Amino acid sequence: MHRRRRTAFLLTAALTAAAPLLTACGSDAHPGAAAVVGDDRITVSQLENRVNEVRSAQRAATTGEAQYEQAISKSGGLTRDTLHGMVLDRVLHRAADDADVSVTRKEIQQARTGLEQQAGGAKALEVSWLQQYGVPPERLDDNLRVQIEAQKLAAALGTDTSQPAFWKALSDASKKLDVDLNPRYGSWDVEKSSRVDAKLPWVRDITVAASQKPA
Template sequence: MHRRRRRTALLLSAAIAAAPLLTACGNDAHPGAAAVVGDQRITVAQLENRVSEVRDAQRAAVPDEAQYQQVIAKTGTLARDTLHNMVLDQVLHRAADDEGVTVSRMEIQQMRAGLEQQTGGAEALETAWLQQYGIAPERLDDNLRLQLEAQKLAVKLGTDTRDPAFWSVLTKASKELGVDLNPRYGTWDVEKSSRVDAKTPWVREVTAPEIPQTA
């Protein structure tokens, strides 16, 4: 796979590096909300539903109880990581929209077909995304759209997803939307376009596994 696509996968990891607290987002002004992004509410119920989708998929993939408990232990921050991805989805979509970047259904289908060919079929791809990124099978197409938006936005900017120029566009979108997280899930670092644990005093880097390359 093209290097830019592999770099984009880092953007979509379930746990992008935590960063020092820069903003004090989140209050009691939005009861029942896990986050408010612009005029859109992400309710606690919606977040819990997304987490349940992942847990159900993990249970189906790992029927052995002891192994399933190990999976849960390794993904203990699933709710916060899932919320991060839900917010980032809206921030990136806003940034892409501001730059006139769109993604068609056909492009998503083509990307999925290519990935299925690389990983060994639809089930293998779903398993890979579940294990690597905490994405439930029913959310796979949504996640691929996010990847495509990031790729096309980077191309439009003449850069890649690791370049400060790319992240400055996401910073602008975060500021425009005014992301506000429920304090139980941390805060939103506008400059990094990333969720932050409010009491975490150190920087933690997590690198997502690379997906296979094509010639």
């Protein structure tokens, strides 16, 4: 992949790590909320809707059940990956605000036009984003805004998105926002600005649970 393109997708691809599916029981300290980021409450319903957007797009982009199941298998940690992205977007936006960085609609459109030309058209770009980064067509512009915002923030800090100065800005923003995840989705590592899996006695890997069922 071209260096510029690889760098631009840092927040979409490099930060997203698949994790085993979890099932939770017991009391819920975050009724109805998947995460709280500052004054912004990400509800479980909002998270589910975002996940369903991806699954619907995958269904539309595949032919036959086998292809669809294959697409699902490649994105097994989609719910938590999606929440990670939703939280990180807000953290990044706060860091950008603190640095007086903003993104215009024109910048997004210019970026999209250039990428469509590289991909071979609008549809090809949408399919590529869905397959590689789990971004459905209706979220493509939002995703481009995040990428541009990250690049502009790094430039304002005199660094790039791979350097400690950039991640320190995100860490500072995470602290200010006091990110709080529902334990069923893990926890938020402030220093790394990243979601981590929960280590709680009432959280079990369903693959292990299934293997323990009697035949």
